[in-house]
Amino acid sequence: MTLEKIGEVIKTGIHIGILPHIDGDGDCIGSSFALLLALKKLGKNAKVVVEEDIPPVYSFLPGQYTKSDELSAEDTFDMIICLDSGDEGRIKDRLHLLHNSKVTVNIDHHITNTKFAQHNYVDPDSAATGEIIYDLIRLLGIEIDREIAANLYVAIATDTGGFRYSNTTSRTHHIVANLLQADIDIASINRKVFETVTLSKLKLLSDAANRIELYGAGKIAFIALTREFIKEAGANDDDTDGLASLPRTVEGVEVGILLTEKEPQKIKVSFRSNEYVDVSEIAALFGGGGHMRASGCTLKTDMKTAKAKVLEAVKDSMRPTTCSIHS
Ligand SMILES: [Mn+2]
Structure with a gap:
């Protein structure tokens, strides 16, 4: 399945649930928030649904999430998009949302991905799911604003260990060069993500x-x-x-x-x-x-x-x- 096709599928969604994996990390949270903000710009009713609170280190990221046990009866989704999750185990107690949804999408970069959704886009050559979400947002014709850029930057920076790991490619740097054009404060972001510990x-x-x-x-x-x-x-x-x-x-x-x-x-x-x-x-x-x-x-x-x-x-x-x- 091509990313263009995934984009076409996503355009048909109305109430869209975005599911990052459990034990949230910078890639799944940054990718989820970036996609959330982009889908809202498309006029979609979208929500990021998590199982646990996101780690405090990422609390500065622009975006909102709902905990699955706080969903109300009105919160039904006709489309579920799983991000950065190699298998259904990573969706854990939110699997019912996936199984009850008419349309399911799985976007990931883990080589071991089990392609558990109806529409799967898995690219192990991407250093982060954030790289795929960057391409997807561009394909959807949505402008990468400062908030989306900050989320994608954190997604990519964390999965590449600050652009040091062997998964970092020239494409990684090209994408990040474009993100920097949105005027994000990388010194502040990197200090918060990599140089602050409790x-x-x-x-x-x-x-x-x-x-x-x-x-x-x-x-x-x-x-x-x-x-x-x-x-x-x-x-x-x-x-x-x-x-x-x-x-x-x-x-x-x-x-x-x-x-x-x-x-x-x-x-x-x-x-x-x-x-x-x-x-x-x-x-x-x-x-x-x-x-x-x-x-x-x-x-x-x-x-x-x-x-x-x-x-x-x-x-x-x-x-x-x-x-x-x-x-
Ligand atoms: Mn990842």
Whole structure:
């Protein structure tokens, strides 16, 4: 399906629900708000519907959202658009909105996307869903104003790690060059997104750094965050956000693993790699997904078992016979 066709489909919607994935990040929130503002300019009755409040770090972004448990009886949607969600699990408790909608659209850039909607547009070459939404908004003939630009900038900047990751392309920079023409304050945005931490998060980071374990001759770095540990650090779930990229920053490490105990018997696993291990394949072994350099899954087991399973899978992926080299 082409993006032009997706644009045609979207034009037919009247009451449109936009669903970012759970555990919201800059890409899904920025993309959702940008599309919301654009659809309003088209005269659509659109709403961003989330399951949890968005992380405070993104609260400065222009846009509104409604929590799914606050929807009223009048809130029915004839079209649902899922953004940045690789599979239905990422829509979680809002799946009924998807299933009850006449028309469903899925726009994403995860290579592992299961194409769960009627109309799917998945482009793994896009660094962020925000890049696709940029093209879509242009296709719809809507002007990218300052508010839309700020949202798209955050979407793209966060998924590229501030334009440093290997998914960053010349197209990424071309798009962002156009966004800057809308006169957004990138110094202020970047400070808010990348250079501001809560004290509790900084303390959690330092405690977590103290607990890094190395395996596989120093090529694998591992951190486990138990509920008890998070509590002792005086931190909350929002503070664990972004911690996944810490282990792979250790010199000599190829794969960084972060295990977060979300609740008893429910371990969130984040994989990050640097040069050659395709971590989307490792996450897929456990029913998760993502990208070559960043992926994740959830294991319904205890921390000890999760650690053993995950370490074994990562070690396997690094054996010469099964190791795939990507330049
Ligand atoms: Mn994304």
